[in-house]
Amino acid sequence: MSAYPVRVRGHLDEPLSRGLWLVKWLLALPHYLVLGLLWIAFAVLTVIAFFAILFTGRYPRPIFEFNAGVLRWTWRVAFYGYAALGTDRYPPFTLGPAPDYPATLEIDYPVRLSRGLVLVKWWLLAIPHYLVVALFTSAAVVLWRDDLPSSGGPVHSLGFGGLTGLLVVVSAVVLLLRGRYPRSIFDFVLGMNRWTLRVAAYATLMTDVYPPFRLDTGEDEPAGGPQPPPGGAGLPPAGNPLPAGTGAAPVAPPRERSHVWSAGAATAAVLGSLLAFCALGAAIAGTGALVLGSARGPDGFVDTGIERVNTSTYALTVEDVEIEGQGVGFVSDAVGPLRVQVAGADGPVFVGIAPHGEVAAYLDGVAHDRVTHLTFSPGPDDGARPVRVPGRVPATRPGAQPFWTAQAEGMGRQTLTWDIRPGEWTLVVMNADASARVSADVRLGAPLAWTGTLIAGAFAAAAVLFLAGGGLIMLGVRLAAVPLPPLPAPAPPVVSGSV
Known part of the structure; x- marks a missing residue:
């Protein structure tokens, strides 16, 4: 063994x-x-x-x-x-x-x-x-x-x-x-x-010896097998004498500097690794922004895939779109206007966005589906997951309502463009005549004007963090190094002969 x-x-x-x-x-x-x-x-x-x-x-x-x-x-x-x-x-x-x-x-x-x-x-x-x-x-x-x-x-x-x-x-x-x-x-x-x-x-690459498929139970390692050489695990033995009579001096093993990871050295290495990890995150963000920027169409918009939405009721809603906080203006400038493109499968289609309270009042008691999940795969997909709300037929057509902040209706692909603003909003897709059985393909898009700035900033931050992290790791290694002890003075030669 x-x-x-x-x-x-x-x-x-x-x-x-x-x-x-x-x-x-x-x-x-x-x-x-x-x-x-x-x-x-x-x-x-x-x-x-x-x-x-x-x-x-x-x-x-x-x-x-x-x-x-x-x-x-x-x-x-x-x-x-x-x-x-x-x-x-x-x-x-x-x-x-x-x-x-x-x-x-x-x-x-x-x-x-x-x-x-x-x-x-x-x-x-x-x-x-x-x-x-x-x-x-x-x-x-x-x-x-x-x-x-x-x-x-x-x-x-x-x-x-x-x-x-x-x-x-x-x-x-x-x-x-x-x-x-x-x-x-x-x-x-x-x-x-x-x-x-x-x-x-x-x-983790610390040995090339393949682990044995063996369950060595008990407190200690199994007895037998080669033992570590003198002078430390993995180090050459202390000395490499040649056969007697060759007249050559023994070859000393290479001296290796030992390393003791004190608290200061370990802290420097950990901080450097954290910075290097953050640098990786910044590089990934920059790469993602680069991919998004490359997907920009001739019209300057970055679009998602097409999502197929279907319901046997009278409307599909995407609710709980809440936009608030001090950074709304920044998000609006960075993202740009939101574009919603809807193409009806069976006839004229309506798409609109309005404050949540207004839509809730219009659809109160009306049978509709609340969409809780959209996948936006590269092609048409039936991945929308609706929650059914039972009810009756709408009293009026959606296009006749005055509360829509942005709306579009008609045959073929309809495009709605909406500037992001604070509030709680609901997106609605219906047949233009308020009839049942809504089926449409939905696609979202935005200019994402910030991609260029994000790419430059992310890669610049990655470079700075990587250099700082590498410097701290090297500092930790230097702090952990223990100076080599001086070599002992050679013994004076022994002179043989009579006195």
């Missing part, structure tokens, strides 16, 4: 409190908040490590130490919390090792990594392990509902923490009632956590 370069250990720290596990979610809240920030940095630094491995074949040592520290910290909190409930000792706030804590994690530093394997191992090769880990860590009861709008669909009615979470809950109940943690369940839970952490290290 070969030893895996990721070693996960957990000692059942008995006796355990019967009821402390009931409030550990609250006690561990500070750790969850800190780990939320650390995992953002972990993701950003893993992307950096990906490109470093791709071009150099090496995982940058300071990034490796930071990411290993995040996994180590996560395992301690998980062992204290609901992934194991194996100890009542509060986890330390540190990225470094804590050998006296009941839960430890060690990852051998890889001197070299495959430059080609990095492209596929984290998604393609790890898929079988992802399925196993999903069984261990997450699960849900899924029901199929036929009473949903449209054609029904799946509903996640209950979620729980997979097999690991289920067994930990069973152990917690036994602990509450009998005061003892079942040893057999603990060993099995440790095996599932060990499998999960091995896959996490492999998927």
